[in-house]
Amino acid sequence: MKRLPKILFVLIFFVSSLSANLYANEPVQKTEQNEELNVREFILEHISDSYSWHITKIGEHEISIPLPVIVYSNTTGWHVFMASAFHQSKVYEGLTIAEEGKYKGKIVEIDNKGSEVRPFDISITKNVFSLLFSSILLIVVILVVARSFKKNPMQSKSGFIGFMEMFIMNINYDVIKPCVGKDYKRYAPYLLTLFFFVFTNNVLGLIPIFPGGANVTGNIAITFVLAIITFLIVNISGSKEYWREILWPDVPFWLKAPIPLMPLIELVGVFTKPFALMIRLFANMLAGHSITLGLTCLVFVTVKMGPAMNTSMTVLSFLFNVFIGFVEILVAYIQAYIFTMLSAVFIGLARVEPHHKKEKFKI
Amino acid sequence: MLLLPESGLLFWMLLSFGAVVFILTKYGFPVIIKMVVSRKTYIDESLLIAKQAYIEMDKVKAAGEVIVDNARREQVKILNEATQTRDLLINDAKDKAILEGKKMIDEARRQIQLEKEDAISDIRRQVAELSVDIAEKVLRGKLEKKDEQMNMINRLLDEINISKS
Structure with a gap:
């Protein structure tokens, strides 16, 4: 049992260096700048709320647990659906997750004038x-x-x-x-x-x-x-x-x-x-x-x-x-x-x- | 963005925390605290009772020891008395036995003495008879002849005379 930490340490060392090499070999020049920017975004995204429980990303496939969205809009009334609905189409039942601006990351409704309106949102985030x-x-x-x-x-x-x-x-x-x-x-x-x-x-x-x-x-x-x-x-x-x-x-x-x-x-x-x-x-x-x-x-x-x-x-x-x-x-x-x-x-x-x-x- | 409370989260927080507070302040913590406190008092009381019981037990033990001590002393006393009584009895018996023995021995001795005397007198009588018999026989043998008889008579007469004179 005493050797377990050592083994674990070596294993983590090995895996991390391997993955680092893999990343290093990839042609990342193009996304380099994006990744550098992403650190702040990445942290903010993790510590703030979200509509689905992101677990990991395998290849290009995102693995996340969808959570129910419960929203009341003044114009269209109650909306109850799973957050996975947003995977198929960005706008679902007139609602979308804002990507920029004041309501970034929140569900917003786009009204007639094209501006974003925040509905009453009691989703299970x-x-x-x-x-x-x-x-x-x-x-x-x-x-x-x-x-x-x-x-x-x-x-x-x-x-x-x-x-x-x-x-x-x-x-x-x-x-x-x-x-x-x-x-x-x-x-x-x-x-x-x-x-x-x-x-x-x-x-x-x-x-x-x-x-x-x-x-x-x-x-x-x-x-x-x-x-x-x-x-x-x-x-x-x-x-x-x-x-x-x-x-x-x-x-x-x-x-x-x-x-x-x-x-x-x-x-x-x-x-x-x-x-x-x-x-x-x-x-x-x-x-x-x-x-x-x-x-x-x-x-x-x-x-x-x-x-x-x-x-x-x-x-x-x-x-x-x-x-x-x-x-x-x-x-x-x-x-x-x-x-x-x-x-x-x-x-x-x-x-x-x-x-x-x-x-x-x-x- | 991080400093603005989200209305949805506020709603759920109020709801869930309210429920948690309601349930736990009603069925959770008061029950636990009450039970722990009551158990504590129970344990304290039990300890006190145990302490008292120990004291009581010590008292009882001491009393018992006194009783046992007394009993032992009594026993020793009784034993001593018994020994004394026994010795007394034995000595008495001994004395009596000796006395009785002496008496019997004396009796026996006297009896023996009597017997002896009887026997002696008996022997004496027999000896006298025997000697008379023998003397008779001797005399008869000697006095078969006439002159002899005369001699005898003379001598006897002489003797009588001598003794008379």
């Missing part, structure tokens, strides 16, 4: 599919654990259920309890759901084969919804003291009386907190995917620099990718952890009790 998959996976896993607990409550759990118990209780006691403080039990189920939702999607994003690999938590829509829900919970559970500290903070009078300077700053703070949550998770996951793809692209970018350079760069790319893979596993956990912890902290801060300074002075 790559991200949506991955999202649904991870949601179902999460529900199943947690319910299985819950059912095992319901069945044999006093039994000590082992294996996967024991691991999940440890994981859940760790987040519950070491993150949620100290951060929310008193009354944490009310918020624990939501915060746990938040943690495991983000964590599942992060980890699934790291798996490069079919159900994983989508950039779900690296999409702003996802983090936006998560941040909005946290924002709502924080502000709905805000205590009187919390609002008083925002609208009438303990600062010199002139800072809040004629011009409400401090209240304004505090009010901005209310919105920056969830905004930071949203951007942090989004940017981290996006960056992780981008780095992995960028390092992979190193192999193809260096093709024209000759076999020696290409081979060494391939090895380098492989090593860096392994390293980044480990880092990304860490990041997947840390980002879920931070999102949950900060949500818990914000909830805890919104439930402040009044400081009893003034009363003490009175006595």
Whole structure:
């Protein structure tokens, strides 16, 4: 078994150098410029959404899993079909995938004047599919654990259920309890759901084969919804003291009386907190995917620099990718952890009790 | 492009995350947390009970040891008493036996003495008879002749005279 990594390494080295040679021998002069341009496009295409799940390309044949398109147009009503319909004809039922412009890569409708109109689009895209998959996976896993607990409550759990118990209780006691403080039990189920939702999607994003690999938590829509829900919970559970500290903070009078300077700053703070949550998770996951793809692209970018350079760069790319893979596993956990912890902290801060300074002075 | 949330994805995200939150906050995490907490309290209670049971057991053990100790002491005492009683009995019996033996021996001795005396007197009598017989026979033998008889009578008379004078 000890020799396995060595063998794997040599094999990858061999295959990559072979493929590099093959590419090098091809007459690529003509497409060289295109390929150079493609790196950015390639990364952007992979981290953004798409209507079919592209798996690989064998020769000239694209292999992808078509996903359903669900579109409502103001003029023509509902359209439901598989995305594979676009393979046969570029325009299907008056709809097409825009190749340029504002709606690049999205389904658009071409109206009478020839301009592109974006219909209401709730297609099961790559991200949506991955999202649904991870949601179902999460529900199943947690319910299985819950059912095992319901069945044999006093039994000590082992294996996967024991691991999940440890994981859940760790987040519950070491993150949620100290951060929310008193009354944490009310918020624990939501915060746990938040943690495991983000964590599942992060980890699934790291798996490069079919159900994983989508950039779900690296999409702003996802983090936006998560941040909005946290924002709502924080502000709905805000205590009187919390609002008083925002609208009438303990600062010199002139800072809040004629011009409400401090209240304004505090009010901005209310919105920056969830905004930071949203951007942090989004940017981290996006960056992780981008780095992995960028390092992979190193192999193809260096093709024209000759076999020696290409081979060494391939090895380098492989090593860096392994390293980044480990880092990304860490990041997947840390980002879920931070999102949950900060949500818990914000909830805890919104439930402040009044400081009893003034009363003490009175006595 | 990347910073604009897509309406379709927003819709699906709200739907699926809403469903996940609804299901898991209702049937998932609260159940698990409740069970883990109840199991924890159960374990804590069991440990406490076990601890108490240990203490109780120690107490019982100590009490038992005291009882056993007492019993042992009692046993030793009883044994000692028994030994003493036995010795006493044996000694008594011995003394009695010796006494009885002495008595019997004395009796036997006296009996023997009596027998002996009887036998001796018997022998004496027989010896006397025998000697008388013998003397008779001797006298008869000697007094067969007349002169002899006369001599005898004379001598006897002499003797009587001598003794009278």
